[in-house]
Amino acid sequence: MTASHRIVLIVSGGIAAYKSLELIRRLRERGVAVRCVLTKGGAEFVTPLSLAALSEDKVYTDLFSLTDEFEMGHIQLSRQADLIVVAPASADILAKMTAGLADDIATTVLLATDKPVMVAPAMNVRMWDHPATQDNLATLKRRGVRVIGPDEGPMACGEFGYGRLSEPETIAAAILDALKKDTAPKRPLLAGRSALVTSGPTHEPIDPVRYIANRSSGKQGHAIAAALAAQGAQVTLVSGPTRLDDPAGVETIRVESAQEMLDACRKVLPVDVAVFAAAVADWRVEQAADSKLKKQDGSAPPTLSLTENPDILKTVSSAPKDRPALVVGFAAETGSVVEKAIAKRGRKGCDWIVANDVSTGSGTFGGEDNQVHLITPEGAEEWPRLSKAEVAERLADRIAAHFASETDKPVLIQKG
Structure with a gap:
């Protein structure tokens, strides 16, 4: 894997956002360039400075930043990567992805991208089990979005169940696997069959x-x-x-x-x-029967x-x-x-x-x-x-x- 492989990492809100720092470190160790997008909710748990220090790149937080738009632009940001990764992916951002909303830099990048997308959900077990979340995940999978996790275990809220963000090593391995598959030359193995x-x-x-x-x-x-x-x-x-x-x-x-x-x-x-x-x-x-079988009052069924x-x-x-x-x-x-x-x-x-x-x-x-x-x-x-x-x-x-x-x-x- 070389530094020519680049991902955009979107960090959304939730206590699991701190794991994104370890994820960046593991990806950088493997030679993957990481450019971060931080949502308003994500910024409540990690800072742009932390993400920038580990990724050694600029962190994008504002859709309407004149400087950011002049230097990169959200359209370019959405397309100058091999893979878009949302980790952690909150119930909120999954719902916005499903609906096609674009009300901040993260959702705009997701809607504008023509590259593969991967999400690593993290949320309370009740939110994970809610039919709305499961319907959203099913829709995203049908559209080709890769889903990693979540894991089962104790949560910061004191509950136990599915909703824990997968471990950074697991997410990193999935990202590397996706990069290999998406960048490998495609050979139709059943051509002629x-x-x-x-x-x-x-x-x-x-x-x-x-x-x-x-x-x-x-x-x-x-x-x-x-x-x-x-x-x-x-x-x-x-x-x-x-x-x-x-x-x-x-x-x-x-x-x-x-x-x-x-x-x-x-x-x-x-x-x-x-x-x-x-x-x-x-x-x-x-x-x-050649004609519709009619129900007769009081008669036995055919x-x-x-x-x-x-x-x-x-x-x-x-x-x-x-x-x-x-x-x-x-x-x-x-x-x-x-x-x-x-x-x-x-x-x-x-x-x-x-x-x-x-x-x-x-x-x-x-x-x-x-x-x-x-x-x-x-x-x-x-x-x-x-x-x-x-x-x-x-x-x-x-x-x-x-x-x-x-x-x-x-x-x-x-x-x-």
């Missing part, structure tokens, strides 16, 4: 109005398609009904039922890798005769020809997640299974985060709770690494 991804629920008609479905939002499957495309793969996404936009750079085929999804997948084959993230309905009505839907994952995994080199299934389970996923991998004949807990309260269906286990022939890996975009990126990285190790296999499967 083709991929099929399924996503969302399926809707199985009961009549022209009603259908059988599930709670899948499609967020995880769509994120996987986008992550594979970002790695250079030629991706086709077969999606059930969702409210999501089509991922950029991905060919999307929209379907309704399980049978339509299977038919679409067969048309896409052959591909190098297939990821079956869709939550396909297990059953459908054996004979859907009896629905169900039949099994085609098993898309098993069908593709066991195909005598056109089987993808790597088939990845998903297992949405409630209880004994790993054990059930290992058994499912054996039954379906796929190579990997991504297993997650969809029990009530897990927040998986429709939520922004996911916690999964990756089941491979080598065993089960527990991944930490991550945003669905981060899960997708990690899975795409594993898929790329898998193909990189299989040098004896062809790089491209040509269609037609």
Whole structure:
């Protein structure tokens, strides 16, 4: 790491602001240039002089300083860095970031920047647990903001729980990792590969109005398609009904039922890798009504005769020809997640299974985060709770690494 790497460190209000001094020291030891922005609240806990002495650079505190604007300007300040870091990030500044407010130098820099942003939250445990704060964090993550911490432990207010600022060494390590990733030359590891991804629920008609479905939002499957495309793969996404936009750079085929999804997948084959993230309905009505089933006063509800839907994952995994080199299934389970996923991998004949807990309260269906286990022939890996975009990126990285190790296999499967 060289001094050509520069961050802007925004220090917002809170007792944890004193840790920013140690963070600066650790970054400077590693050759990272630090330029500080101090909010009015942050200045109640640390002084501009302390930050300036450790960073060996000017500290910015006033949006309307004629001298500062003449020398640098808040627009230049927001863009002449490799990374913008907010540590500590108070509940207030997180809310302002989410809303796009720009009422001081710190929030103006954040709104004007075109560089990656990282936040290290620090606040009272009740403030951290408040739905408004959690909604703000989910929105910022969705926009690509990296979040470090917070940690659990005793607080200056006397309470105990999550809300403690992560230790300076932890934040410094995350910053260095981000700088390496953001400044490293990007090489599309899956360039020349083709991929099929399924996503969302399926809707199985009961009549022209009603259908059988599930709670899948499609967020995880769509994120996987986008992550594979970002790695250079030629991706086709077969999606059930969702409210999501089509991922950029991905060919999307929209379907309704399980049978339509299977038919679409067969048309896409052959591909190098297939990821079956869709939550396909297990059953459908054996004979859907042509007209709306009417409720009759005093009469019993209609009896629905169900039949099994085609098993898309098993069908593709066991195909005598056109089987993808790597088939990845998903297992949405409630209880004994790993054990059930290992058994499912054996039954379906796929190579990997991504297993997650969809029990009530897990927040998986429709939520922004996911916690999964990756089941491979080598065993089960527990991944930490991550945003669905981060899960997708990690899975795409594993898929790329898998193909990189299989040098004896062809790089491209040509269609037609």
